[in-house]
Amino acid sequence: MPTKVDLLDHGYVELVDVWGSDEDIVRAARMSTNKGFQGWEKDEKLLAYLYNHKHMTPFEMAGMIIEVQAPIFVFREWMRHRSMSYNELSARYTPLPDINYIPSIDRLMINAGGGNKQAWTIKDAKELTETNARAFQVALAEKYRDCEFLYREALADGVPKELARVCIPVGRYSRMRASANLRNWLAFLTLRMDENAQLEIRLYAEAAANMLRGSFPKTMRLFDDSRN
């Protein structure tokens, strides 16, 4: 099981803490019938029954905390999940580090060559060429530099941190800890590993899923099976 995974150009997911186990989920479920853990021969079936019939409360008796570095726009999507707990870097308290996301050429060219990958463009868009993709990377890097320059200058001039930051693009990296019980992680993964989720957050979701696979192998096998 990896405890830290690098993602995108400057992001990562790092395991902070895990509680509970597949066995604890069974023990919690067995509360309803006044029995404890019976051994996996019997309880593998119970776990599958719970999962497949959406008896999800026993999956609240385990969980995981991770640390995440990701672009602000990824955090914006992530934090729509209101059942998680978050502690994030605050630009009111500290200047944000100058770390910014530049999508790779492959990522920008996602619609090229057909296939079932896709990402929405505006109606009258040209087809993206590799030349234009590279030009976007260059121009983006330049904008990040300009914004950072303005940001630092404003801070030095005495503009309050909470106002100097308004020029920071949503591609800037931020950092947080996120905690949820296993049930809510599975809900997050279901939405964010979906093929309609934006690729960036899917990579983070898959990294989180890998960590969960290490700690909850039987539950995650059920999750993985349900997606095929």
Add this chain to the structure above:
Amino acid sequence: MPTKVDLLDHGYVELVDVWGSDEDIVRAARMSTNKGFQGWEKDEKLLAYLYNHKHMTPFEMAGMIIEVQAPIFVFREWMRHRSMSYNELSARYTPLPDINYIPSIDRLMINAGGGNKQAWTIKDAKELTETNARAFQVALAEKYRDCEFLYREALADGVPKELARVCIPVGRYSRMRASANLRNWLAFLTLRMDENAQLEIRLYAEAAANMLRGSFPKTMRLFDDSRN
């Protein structure tokens, strides 16, 4: 730190799992300023600042799971706390064990002798005598017996479990696991250790608080100080 505590005549609280620590709470809080744990000399003040200024999200990065045996009426109050996770014995699946709560004479006589303890009686009630308190205990034990007799008979006669149980009094013991993060445990304790909470659930809350004191001594000192 006790891992199991007996309560009332047949109840208990048992520690199942704990995650995180006082130090992890500080680490989570330090996310906002991009710093880690700095040592308790400095961070004791930070923890106190967080707690006293109600910056409670870092306290969501730790938690506790307990197993509880308590009368149904206690569970009814407990489960109004919607931020906890629960798995409870179900009378639809298994006959409830014949374990019932009979309040002690001291408990029944709570209003005797004045003092700041009190519990509401109806308007035209007599003052409770020890004789009447004892008579209530005896009559209550008898009713529990009668109800159990009817329950078992109905079950044996083929009345579905989910219907045979309608005669069971709310003083019958049930059992559950309860999980919450530390922030939500503190919210629970604040309400249920309050002098206006019913004495039975206060005893459970105090037992839970004791377990938290073992795992989160610094946070719980802040909690205890805030109540004096």
Add this chain to the structure above:
Amino acid sequence: MPTKVDLLDHGYVELVDVWGSDEDIVRAARMSTNKGFQGWEKDEKLLAYLYNHKHMTPFEMAGMIIEVQAPIFVFREWMRHRSMSYNELSARYTPLPDINYIPSIDRLMINAGGGNKQAWTIKDAKELTETNARAFQVALAEKYRDCEFLYREALADGVPKELARVCIPVGRYSRMRASANLRNWLAFLTLRMDENAQLEIRLYAEAAANMLRGSFPKTMRLFDDSRN
């Protein structure tokens, strides 16, 4: 649309308040694309798309409040839904009215004659006869009477209300108001109108569904279609 429906022998569901409409749900969903309501010709498809692809947040922009009288064991199941708001009669503050649930013969005989209706009995149970079902009704009424007698006597003798109530069976009726947004009502209905839910709470869920059908006809048609 009915505004009050009687259920079981002494229960009811009564409409208290409704907010929002099918159209408001569309308007909320259209926030994401910066457009308003476009007329049902176009927006009927949008509503169906949202529902069928589980984009449920727009359904949080409408809701319903009802008043419910139901047996305590029904409330115990209901209140496991932690996303609703509740205000219930409290036996600590006021003596509970002497209203009790006696299942009908048909209900008790649910397993008779096969069919896909069923309710779990204990392992070595006899097959329930109509004679035994009637005997259970009579014995149950008697137990309710005995418990009420003890309850009133204890209250008159000065036993605190919060303790005198421990003898009250879970078949006693209580009363509450329940509020939720439409998304959470639909989650409640999905679980509690399911054939595996206990029949009593299913009747309450169906009554709530009927009220929602009156206020949110298009959304509820999608819900109903998804269940067939």
Add this chain to the structure above:
Amino acid sequence: MPTKVDLLDHGYVELVDVWGSDEDIVRAARMSTNKGFQGWEKDEKLLAYLYNHKHMTPFEMAGMIIEVQAPIFVFREWMRHRSMSYNELSARYTPLPDINYIPSIDRLMINAGGGNKQAWTIKDAKELTETNARAFQVALAEKYRDCEFLYREALADGVPKELARVCIPVGRYSRMRASANLRNWLAFLTLRMDENAQLEIRLYAEAAANMLRGSFPKTMRLFDDSRN
């Protein structure tokens, strides 16, 4: 009661829907004692008792939905309130309108002249002069223009919407609907009208409070009194 209020340079709060009333809150609270609304002479005291003793569940039986246009960094703070419902403009689906926040000179100079207003600057910052504040405004407007130019160009070139947006600064305006029950609005106001909250979100919180004052005058008087 205003139904739409302009805020900052391009923001607004607009009332969408309200449900319940001060009287409904009392009715919900009276569920616990099996009584209805008794007239304000008596129930004004009850409402105050509920509020001042933090019996907050009856305040969940009313609520408000608003539409908000605010800078992204304001939404980032707002959406940390996980008990609200949100539907927001999505840059994955539609290009964001070119509306951007430029703080006023007064706002930038918040630390000037002492007083109890304050906003954190970096350690070695100069004292902000009006000249430098004006220069920041000009440079900021220019950066917004540059970023918008890059954004439009990238969109036209076929960069997917979800990627072209990474250059957009957090001072860009977005739009959403937000719904919460009254209890959760009060929790939001308590934190976001606090003098430690960032001024921008305080203005939005105050606008929301004004709308609530129109619909829930008695509850809001209690809220206002508790803040003095």
